[in-house]
């Protein structure tokens with residue numbers, strides 16, 4: 001069940017963790033639905049129990065480890081993975097450093113709970129502040145690109161500064177996925193991911209994982225999962241592993257669709273503040289070039305106000321208003337509706353799906369036209385919400 005480190009990421013997606021060759025054996029694994037296993041009465045050591053581990057999780061961990069270039073531990077959600085890192089590694093008296101814009105809201109909420117448990121938490125505006133802040137820290141957490149604003153943080157620079165001060169670095173890689181960016185290769189100690197997003201990619205699974213290269217650190221995380229019961233079921237692991245087979249194909253289509261949408265949006269006068277890490281015009285393109293392999297499927301931009309944004313979304317047939325991202329279907333989030341973010345009304349995050357590129361561009365162009373304040377338009381087909389434009 002080992003993986004061949006010489007293979008490219010796309011081949012790892014297809015082959016890592018799959019059954020070994022066996023004459024007349026299956027090419028694909030099947031989940032084993034057992035919580036208890038027959039025990040050897042003379043040797044209790046190899047006792048197996050479903051909360052401690054199972055074959056479908058082992059196989060999925062081989063695949064994710066191959067993609068992250070480390071060893072992985074799977075969890076039943078992204079937040080379970082984040083919790084294992086924050087709560088499993090930090091003790092009273094430790095210091096945690098994180099970034100104002102670059103931390104998922106619920107990760108921030110966990111850090112607030114840590115303050116009540118005696119952990120010092122310092123929140124920074126940017127990597128420039130890290131050198132002074134990291135003194136005495138145990139852990140630095142960053143998220144790049146950040147969800148939902150797609151701000152980038154220089155992972156290599158952060159790891160260099162943090163390591164010089166003896167701190168660990170954990171990177172939330174949910175937005176990019178291991179194919180878009182490999183934080184362990186950039187110097188991070190741990191990667192955390194919500195795999196409900198790009199990794200599983202079908203808007204139908206909740207899953208997360210943590211990866212690292214240091215055996216002791218990974219065993220600490222695994223032991224946390226063992227005690228806290230965070231292992232996903234065999235069925236979910238099997239389905240996730242199956243989904244990863246097409247990860248590269250999906251991501252390349254999402255990336256191409258995002259690139260085409262950026263071309264369209266860049267020429268629209270009602271669009272401002274367009275962000276996509278893959279764009280030559282993105283203000284943080286230099287950081288993207290240093291650490292990202294692909295821009296990915298997420299982009300954000302500003303429409304004049306919320307009413308305009310809602311007209312746009314109601315006019316589209318292919319874009320569904322929905323939270324989450326990275327799935328087959330193109331989705332959009334009204335970011336301004338999240339009060340904790342304090343961003344202007346009309347800011348939208350689009351997650352480009354795997355639809356045909358021309359169909360998506362045509363649909364979004366028509367929806368933007370239909371959303372213009374004074375417009376005479378003929379596009380009135382029912383959209384994904386059953387609403388006509």
Ligand SMILES: Cc1ncc(COP(=O)(O)O)c(C=O)c1O
Pocket residue numbers: 077078079080082104143146147172174175193194195196206207208324
């Ligand atoms: C960047 C990031 N981290 C963590 C999470 C939490 O993951 P989950 O919803 O799988 O628990 C999310 C979910 O949106 C996310 O976008």
